[in-house]
Amino acid sequence: AQKVTQAQTEISVVEKEDVTLDCVYETRDTTYYLFWYKQPPSGELVFLIRRNSFDEQNEISGRYSWNFQKSTSSFNFTITASQVVDSAVYFCALSGLSGYSTLTFGKGTMLLVSP
Amino acid sequence: SAVISQKPSRDICQRGTSLTIQCQVDSQVTMMFWYRQQPGQSLTLIATANQGSEATYESGFVIDKFPISRPNLTFSTLTVSNMSPEDSSIYLCSVDLSYNEQFFGPGTRLTVL
Numbered sequence: 031a032q033k034v035t036q037a038q039t040e041i042s043v044v045e046k047e048d049v050t051l052d053c054v055y056e057t058r059d060t061t062y063y064l065f066w067y068k069q070p071p072s073g074e075l076v077f078l079i080r081r082n083s084f085d086e087q088n089e090i091s092g093r094y095s096w097n098f099q100k101s102t103s104s105f106n107f108t109i110t111a112s113q114v115v116d117s118a119v120y121f122c123a124l125s126g127l128s129g130y131s132t133l134t135f136g137k138g139t140m141l142l143v144s145p
Numbered sequence: 146s147a148v149i150s151q152k153p154s155r156d157i158c159q160r161g162t163s164l165t166i167q168c169q170v171d172s173q174v175t176m177m178f179w180y181r182q183q184p185g186q187s188l189t190l191i192a193t194a195n196q197g198s199e200a201t202y203e204s205g206f207v208i209d210k211f212p213i214s215r216p217n218l219t220f221s222t223l224t225v226s227n228m229s230p231e232d233s234s235i236y237l238c239s240v241d242l243s244y245n246e247q248f249f250g251p252g253t254r255l256t257v258l
Contacts, residue, residue: 072251074250074252075239080246125247133190135188135189137186
């Protein structure tokens with residue numbers, strides 16, 4: 031069975047602070063995908079990143095960066111110089127690598143960035 | 146990515162009635178998925194809809210309560226039947242574009258009184 035744990039229920043920061051959202055996963059699959067999605071107050075789910083288990087290189091996209099550590103089963107997400115528009119619920123998710131696998135979501139972390 | 150639309154975007158319904166939610170994609174996709182997100186909760190997969198075959202339901206979800214249609218490669222519907230207040234949720238459809246790259250529609254916010 032697959033499981034995704036986002037231990038941080040809610041994080042509050044002040045604009046321009048850096049913030050890291052934690053994600054720990056469990057899977058029996060040897061190959062898998064990890065994802066991060068953003069859900070702003072409007073409710074839609076915005077795809078941020080997909081990372082396969084073969085690739086442990088960290089990734090940076092603008093103010094966003096992701097740290098994948100297979101040894102600790104973690105896939106953490108850092109926002110640098112946070113902005114008010116970053117306020118949202120962020121979900122980490124996991125799927126198998128074979129075929130069209132379904133997503134297992136964590137419970138989400140609500141990020142509140144105040145001016 | 147894909148452009149995914151859902152109708153209605155929100156609705157308020159009376160207990161005991163049914164609501165059909167539509168999901169339209171701007172490209173042909175093999176797999177479509179329906180998720181439920183109860184207030185303050187994470188997303189839970191209801192079923193997987195493959196064109197031309199019966200939907201596959203996850204544990205805890207049954208066809209009588211959540212019938213799904215998938216008439217072609219760009220469209221699907223989810224019906225929430227005999228609704229109760231516990232069905233108040235956001236319902237999201239998603240499509241798998243290229244092996245495990247799922248994109249989501251904007252969601253349908255359902256409130257059942």
